[in-house]
Amino acid sequence: MGCPLDGTPLALAAGSLICSDGHSFDIAKQGYANLLPVQFKPSRDPGDNKSMVDARRAVFAAGLFDVVASALVSVVAPLLEQHTSQRAGRRPCLVDAGCGEGYYTQTLCTQLSTSTLGVDISKPAIQLAARHYRAPCFVIANNKTLPVTYGSASVITSLFGFETWEPWSALQTPGQYVVCVDAGIDHLREMRQVVYPTVVTHEPPLPPLAAQQGYRLTDTVPVKKTHRSVPPTLTDQLLTMTPHGVKTGRAGSQALQDAGTIDITVDAVIRVYRLG
Numbered sequence: 707m708g709c710p711l712d713g714t715p716l717a718l719a720a721g722s723l724i725c726s727d728g729h730s731f732d733i734a735k736q737g738y739a740n741l742l743p744v745q746f747k748p749s750r751d752p753g754d755n756k757s758m759v760d761a762r763r764a765v766f767a768a769g770l771f772d773v774v775a776s777a778l779v780s781v782v783a784p785l786l787e788q789h790t791s792q793r794a795g796r797r798p799c800l801v802d803a804g805c806g807e808g809y810y811t812q813t814l815c816t817q818l819s820t821s822t823l824g825v826d827i828s829k830p831a832i833q834l835a836a837r838h839y840r841a842p843c844f845v846i847a848n849n850k851t852l853p854v855t856y857g858s859a860s861v862i863t864s865l866f867g868f869e870t871w872e873p874w875s876a877l878q879t880p881g882q883y884v885v886c887v888d889a890g891i892d893h894l895r896e897m898r899q900v901v902y903p904t905v906v907t908h909e910p911p912l913p914p915l916a917a918q919q920g921y922r923l924t925d926t927v928p929v930k931k932t933h934r935s936v937p938p939t940l941t942d943q944l945l946t947m948t949p950h951g952v953k954t955g956r957a958g959s960q961a962l963q964d965a966g967t968i969d970i971t972v973d974a975v976i977r978v979y980r981l982g
Protein backbone atom coordinates (compact mmCIF):
# COMPACT_ATOMS: atom_id res chain seq x y z
CA MET A 707 0.00 0.00 0.00
CA GLY A 708 1.10 3.60 -0.55
CA CYS A 709 0.61 6.75 1.48
CA PRO A 710 -2.35 8.73 0.07
CA LEU A 711 -0.45 11.96 0.81
CA ASP A 712 2.91 11.31 -0.84
CA GLY A 713 2.76 7.84 -2.48
CA THR A 714 5.63 6.36 -0.41
CA PRO A 715 5.17 2.76 0.86
CA LEU A 716 3.15 2.25 4.03
CA ALA A 717 4.51 -0.11 6.68
CA LEU A 718 2.65 -1.73 9.55
CA ALA A 719 3.82 -0.52 12.98
CA ALA A 720 2.01 -0.93 16.30
CA GLY A 721 -1.55 -0.97 14.96
CA SER A 722 -0.97 1.81 12.44
CA LEU A 723 0.20 2.24 8.87
CA ILE A 724 3.14 4.66 8.67
CA CYS A 725 5.00 6.02 5.65
CA SER A 726 8.66 7.02 5.50
CA ASP A 727 7.68 10.69 5.84
CA GLY A 728 5.88 9.93 9.11
CA HIS A 729 2.25 10.13 7.94
CA SER A 730 0.36 7.72 10.18
CA PHE A 731 -3.05 6.08 9.73
CA ASP A 732 -4.79 4.01 12.43
CA ILE A 733 -6.11 0.53 11.77
CA ALA A 734 -9.63 0.11 13.20
CA LYS A 735 -10.46 -2.90 15.35
CA GLN A 736 -12.51 -4.36 12.47
CA GLY A 737 -9.23 -4.48 10.49
CA TYR A 738 -9.65 -1.65 7.98
CA ALA A 739 -7.62 1.56 7.71
CA ASN A 740 -8.91 5.04 7.04
CA LEU A 741 -6.67 6.50 4.31
CA LEU A 742 -8.98 9.40 3.51
CA PRO A 743 -7.44 12.59 4.90
CA VAL A 744 -10.01 15.30 5.36
CA GLN A 745 -8.71 17.29 2.36
CA PHE A 746 -9.61 14.33 0.07
CA LYS A 747 -13.20 14.12 1.39
CA PRO A 748 -15.65 15.63 -1.09
CA SER A 749 -18.36 15.86 1.62
CA ARG A 750 -18.95 15.01 5.29
CA ASP A 751 -20.19 11.44 4.67
CA PRO A 752 -19.15 10.62 1.11
CA GLY A 753 -20.24 7.57 -0.86
CA ASP A 754 -23.06 5.10 -0.29
CA ASN A 755 -24.93 5.31 3.01
CA LYS A 756 -25.56 2.44 5.43
CA SER A 757 -29.00 1.50 4.12
CA MET A 758 -27.67 1.28 0.53
CA VAL A 759 -24.74 -0.82 1.68
CA ASP A 760 -26.93 -3.17 3.77
CA ALA A 761 -29.34 -3.58 0.85
CA ARG A 762 -26.43 -4.41 -1.47
CA ARG A 763 -25.26 -7.08 0.96
CA ALA A 764 -28.75 -8.69 1.05
CA VAL A 765 -28.95 -8.73 -2.76
CA PHE A 766 -25.53 -10.34 -3.09
CA ALA A 767 -26.38 -12.89 -0.38
CA ALA A 768 -29.40 -13.90 -2.49
CA GLY A 769 -27.06 -14.64 -5.41
CA LEU A 770 -28.59 -12.22 -7.93
CA PHE A 771 -25.15 -11.00 -9.09
CA ASP A 772 -23.24 -14.31 -8.93
CA VAL A 773 -23.31 -14.38 -12.73
CA VAL A 774 -21.37 -11.09 -12.86
CA ALA A 775 -18.85 -12.23 -10.24
CA SER A 776 -18.03 -15.47 -12.01
CA ALA A 777 -17.70 -13.77 -15.42
CA LEU A 778 -15.41 -11.19 -13.82
CA VAL A 779 -13.20 -13.90 -12.30
CA SER A 780 -12.84 -15.53 -15.76
CA VAL A 781 -11.88 -12.19 -17.32
CA VAL A 782 -9.39 -11.13 -14.62
CA ALA A 783 -7.66 -14.53 -14.16
CA PRO A 784 -5.61 -14.46 -17.40
CA LEU A 785 -4.63 -10.80 -16.84
CA LEU A 786 -3.14 -11.69 -13.44
CA GLU A 787 -1.48 -14.81 -14.90
CA GLN A 788 0.34 -12.60 -17.42
CA HIS A 789 1.67 -10.43 -14.61
CA THR A 790 2.67 -13.41 -12.46
CA SER A 791 4.85 -14.79 -15.24
CA GLN A 792 6.38 -11.35 -15.89
CA ARG A 793 7.18 -10.91 -12.18
CA ALA A 794 8.94 -14.29 -11.77
CA GLY A 795 6.15 -16.02 -9.86
CA ARG A 796 5.35 -13.12 -7.48
CA ARG A 797 1.59 -12.74 -7.12
CA PRO A 798 0.42 -9.46 -8.64
CA CYS A 799 -1.80 -7.02 -6.77
CA LEU A 800 -5.42 -6.29 -7.62
CA VAL A 801 -7.21 -3.13 -6.46
CA ASP A 802 -11.01 -3.06 -6.41
CA ALA A 803 -11.82 0.67 -6.68
CA GLY A 804 -15.23 1.63 -5.27
CA CYS A 805 -15.58 -1.87 -3.82
CA GLY A 806 -18.74 -1.18 -1.80
CA GLU A 807 -19.44 -3.88 0.79
CA GLY A 808 -16.78 -6.09 -0.76
CA TYR A 809 -18.63 -8.96 -2.44
CA TYR A 810 -16.67 -8.81 -5.72
CA THR A 811 -13.42 -8.01 -3.87
CA GLN A 812 -13.77 -11.13 -1.74
CA THR A 813 -14.73 -13.32 -4.72
CA LEU A 814 -11.73 -12.12 -6.76
CA CYS A 815 -9.34 -12.48 -3.82
CA THR A 816 -10.36 -16.01 -2.84
CA GLN A 817 -10.93 -17.45 -6.31
CA LEU A 818 -7.76 -15.99 -7.81
CA SER A 819 -5.58 -16.23 -4.66
CA THR A 820 -4.16 -12.82 -5.29
CA SER A 821 -3.18 -9.96 -3.04
CA THR A 822 -6.29 -7.77 -3.09
CA LEU A 823 -7.12 -4.30 -1.81
CA GLY A 824 -10.71 -3.06 -1.63
CA VAL A 825 -11.06 0.73 -1.67
CA ASP A 826 -14.20 2.76 -1.08
CA ILE A 827 -14.92 6.30 0.02
CA SER A 828 -17.91 5.15 2.11
CA LYS A 829 -17.16 4.37 5.75
CA PRO A 830 -20.26 2.15 6.25
CA ALA A 831 -19.30 0.14 3.14
CA ILE A 832 -15.73 -0.50 4.31
CA GLN A 833 -16.85 -1.26 7.87
CA LEU A 834 -19.24 -3.92 6.60
CA ALA A 835 -16.67 -5.32 4.17
CA ALA A 836 -13.94 -5.61 6.82
CA ARG A 837 -16.29 -7.19 9.37
CA HIS A 838 -17.53 -9.86 6.99
CA TYR A 839 -14.67 -10.65 4.62
CA ARG A 840 -11.26 -11.46 6.05
CA ALA A 841 -9.20 -12.29 2.95
CA PRO A 842 -8.79 -8.90 1.19
CA CYS A 843 -7.50 -5.71 2.84
CA PHE A 844 -10.08 -2.94 2.95
CA VAL A 845 -9.41 0.79 3.22
CA ILE A 846 -11.45 3.96 3.15
CA ALA A 847 -9.93 6.08 0.38
CA ASN A 848 -10.78 8.12 -2.69
CA ASN A 849 -10.48 6.57 -6.18
CA LYS A 850 -8.71 9.77 -7.20
CA THR A 851 -5.87 9.07 -4.76
CA LEU A 852 -5.69 5.27 -4.64
CA PRO A 853 -3.36 4.31 -1.77
CA VAL A 854 -0.95 2.16 -3.78
CA THR A 855 2.63 2.70 -4.90
CA TYR A 856 3.55 3.35 -8.53
CA GLY A 857 3.32 0.21 -10.67
CA SER A 858 1.97 -2.06 -7.91
CA ALA A 859 -1.64 -2.35 -9.12
CA SER A 860 -1.47 -4.88 -11.97
CA VAL A 861 -5.25 -4.78 -12.30
CA ILE A 862 -7.72 -2.16 -11.08
CA THR A 863 -11.35 -3.29 -11.13
CA SER A 864 -14.23 -0.81 -11.08
CA LEU A 865 -17.72 -2.28 -10.80
CA PHE A 866 -20.68 0.01 -11.35
CA GLY A 867 -18.31 2.69 -10.07
CA PHE A 868 -16.52 5.90 -10.82
CA GLU A 869 -13.32 5.57 -12.83
CA THR A 870 -10.68 8.26 -12.46
CA TRP A 871 -8.53 7.63 -15.53
CA GLU A 872 -6.00 10.40 -15.12
CA PRO A 873 -4.72 9.47 -11.63
CA TRP A 874 -4.90 5.75 -12.47
CA SER A 875 -2.76 6.19 -15.58
CA ALA A 876 -0.20 7.99 -13.39
CA LEU A 877 -0.16 5.02 -10.96
CA GLN A 878 -0.01 2.15 -13.45
CA THR A 879 2.79 1.10 -15.79
CA PRO A 880 2.32 0.08 -19.46
CA GLY A 881 0.81 -3.40 -19.70
CA GLN A 882 -1.29 -3.02 -16.55
CA TYR A 883 -5.08 -3.16 -16.73
CA VAL A 884 -8.32 -1.50 -15.69
CA VAL A 885 -11.41 -3.74 -15.81
CA CYS A 886 -14.76 -1.91 -15.71
CA VAL A 887 -18.22 -3.36 -15.26
CA ASP A 888 -21.16 -1.19 -16.31
CA ALA A 889 -24.90 -1.72 -16.54
CA GLY A 890 -26.20 -2.94 -19.91
CA ILE A 891 -29.38 -1.54 -21.47
CA ASP A 892 -31.61 -4.24 -19.96
CA HIS A 893 -30.13 -4.02 -16.47
CA LEU A 894 -32.93 -4.29 -13.87
CA ARG A 895 -35.35 -3.39 -16.65
CA GLU A 896 -38.35 -5.10 -15.00
CA MET A 897 -37.77 -3.19 -11.75
CA ARG A 898 -37.41 0.11 -13.61
CA GLN A 899 -40.65 -0.63 -15.50
CA VAL A 900 -42.45 -0.88 -12.17
CA VAL A 901 -41.03 2.26 -10.53
CA TYR A 902 -40.95 4.69 -13.48
CA PRO A 903 -43.76 5.72 -15.84
CA THR A 904 -41.33 5.41 -18.78
CA VAL A 905 -38.09 3.49 -18.87
CA VAL A 906 -35.10 5.33 -20.31
CA THR A 907 -32.39 3.03 -21.67
CA HIS A 908 -28.71 3.86 -21.94
CA GLU A 909 -25.90 2.07 -23.74
CA PRO A 910 -23.08 1.40 -21.27
CA PRO A 911 -20.75 4.43 -21.49
CA LEU A 912 -17.50 4.23 -23.47
CA PRO A 913 -15.28 6.61 -21.52
CA PRO A 914 -13.38 9.01 -23.82
CA LEU A 915 -10.95 9.78 -20.98
CA ALA A 916 -9.63 6.20 -21.00
CA ALA A 917 -8.18 6.60 -24.51
CA GLN A 918 -6.93 10.10 -23.74
CA GLN A 919 -4.96 8.70 -20.82
CA GLY A 920 -3.39 5.96 -22.96
CA TYR A 921 -5.72 3.00 -22.22
CA ARG A 922 -6.73 0.71 -25.11
CA LEU A 923 -9.95 -1.34 -25.00
CA THR A 924 -8.79 -4.96 -25.43
CA ASP A 925 -11.86 -7.04 -24.55
CA THR A 926 -15.63 -6.68 -24.10
CA VAL A 927 -17.65 -9.41 -22.40
CA PRO A 928 -21.44 -9.16 -22.06
CA VAL A 929 -23.14 -10.83 -19.08
CA LYS A 930 -26.88 -11.38 -18.91
CA LYS A 931 -29.24 -13.49 -16.82
CA THR A 932 -32.93 -13.24 -15.98
CA HIS A 933 -33.93 -14.41 -12.51
CA ARG A 934 -37.51 -15.66 -12.36
CA SER A 935 -40.05 -14.73 -9.69
CA VAL A 936 -38.02 -12.48 -7.42
CA PRO A 937 -40.03 -11.55 -4.28
CA PRO A 938 -40.79 -7.91 -3.37
CA THR A 939 -38.60 -8.08 -0.24
CA LEU A 940 -35.64 -8.54 -2.56
CA THR A 941 -36.71 -6.16 -5.34
CA ASP A 942 -37.08 -3.48 -2.67
CA GLN A 943 -33.47 -4.10 -1.59
CA LEU A 944 -32.42 -3.87 -5.24
CA LEU A 945 -34.12 -0.51 -5.47
CA THR A 946 -32.52 0.71 -2.24
CA MET A 947 -28.99 -0.20 -3.32
CA THR A 948 -29.22 1.84 -6.54
CA PRO A 949 -29.73 5.55 -7.29
CA HIS A 950 -33.27 4.56 -8.42
CA GLY A 951 -34.11 4.20 -4.72
CA VAL A 952 -33.16 7.81 -3.99
CA LYS A 953 -34.96 9.04 -7.14
CA THR A 954 -38.25 7.21 -6.54
CA GLY A 955 -38.36 7.19 -2.71
CA ARG A 956 -41.33 5.65 -0.91
CA ALA A 957 -43.43 5.62 -4.08
CA GLY A 958 -40.91 3.30 -5.74
CA SER A 959 -40.92 0.89 -2.80
CA GLN A 960 -44.70 0.87 -2.68
CA ALA A 961 -44.94 0.20 -6.43
CA LEU A 962 -42.67 -2.83 -6.02
CA GLN A 963 -44.74 -4.14 -3.09
CA ASP A 964 -47.89 -3.76 -5.20
CA ALA A 965 -46.29 -5.51 -8.19
CA GLY A 966 -45.47 -8.58 -6.07
CA THR A 967 -43.12 -11.19 -7.52
CA ILE A 968 -41.40 -10.09 -10.75
CA ASP A 969 -38.57 -11.33 -12.98
CA ILE A 970 -35.27 -9.44 -12.73
CA THR A 971 -32.69 -9.20 -15.50
CA VAL A 972 -29.08 -8.60 -14.62
CA ASP A 973 -27.36 -7.18 -17.71
CA ALA A 974 -23.79 -5.94 -17.56
CA VAL A 975 -20.80 -5.42 -19.77
CA ILE A 976 -17.24 -6.12 -18.67
CA ARG A 977 -14.60 -4.07 -20.48
CA VAL A 978 -10.85 -4.57 -20.26
CA TYR A 979 -8.52 -1.60 -20.82
CA ARG A 980 -4.74 -1.98 -21.14
CA LEU A 981 -2.37 0.89 -20.51
CA GLY A 982 0.07 1.46 -23.37
Ligand SMILES: C[S@@+](CC[C@H](N)C(=O)[O-])C[C@H]1O[C@@H](n2cnc3c(N)ncnc32)[C@H](O)[C@@H]1O
Nearest residue numbers: 753754804805806826827828848849865866867
Ligand atom coordinates in the same frame (compact mmCIF):
# COMPACT_ATOMS: atom_id res chain seq x y z
C1 LIG B 1 -22.75 1.58 -7.29
S1 LIG B 1 -21.71 1.32 -5.90
C2 LIG B 1 -20.81 -0.11 -6.43
C3 LIG B 1 -20.15 -0.85 -5.31
C4 LIG B 1 -19.46 -2.17 -5.73
N1 LIG B 1 -18.45 -1.95 -6.73
C5 LIG B 1 -20.49 -3.14 -6.22
O1 LIG B 1 -20.65 -3.28 -7.44
O2 LIG B 1 -21.15 -3.75 -5.38
C6 LIG B 1 -20.51 2.61 -6.12
C7 LIG B 1 -19.51 2.67 -4.97
O3 LIG B 1 -18.53 3.68 -5.25
C8 LIG B 1 -18.24 4.36 -4.04
N2 LIG B 1 -17.64 5.66 -4.41
C9 LIG B 1 -18.25 6.77 -4.89
N3 LIG B 1 -17.34 7.74 -5.14
C10 LIG B 1 -16.12 7.22 -4.82
C11 LIG B 1 -14.79 7.75 -4.84
N4 LIG B 1 -14.52 8.98 -5.28
N5 LIG B 1 -13.79 6.96 -4.41
C12 LIG B 1 -14.03 5.70 -3.96
N6 LIG B 1 -15.29 5.15 -3.91
C13 LIG B 1 -16.31 5.90 -4.34
C14 LIG B 1 -19.57 4.41 -3.31
O4 LIG B 1 -19.41 4.62 -1.93
C15 LIG B 1 -20.13 3.03 -3.64
O5 LIG B 1 -19.78 2.06 -2.68
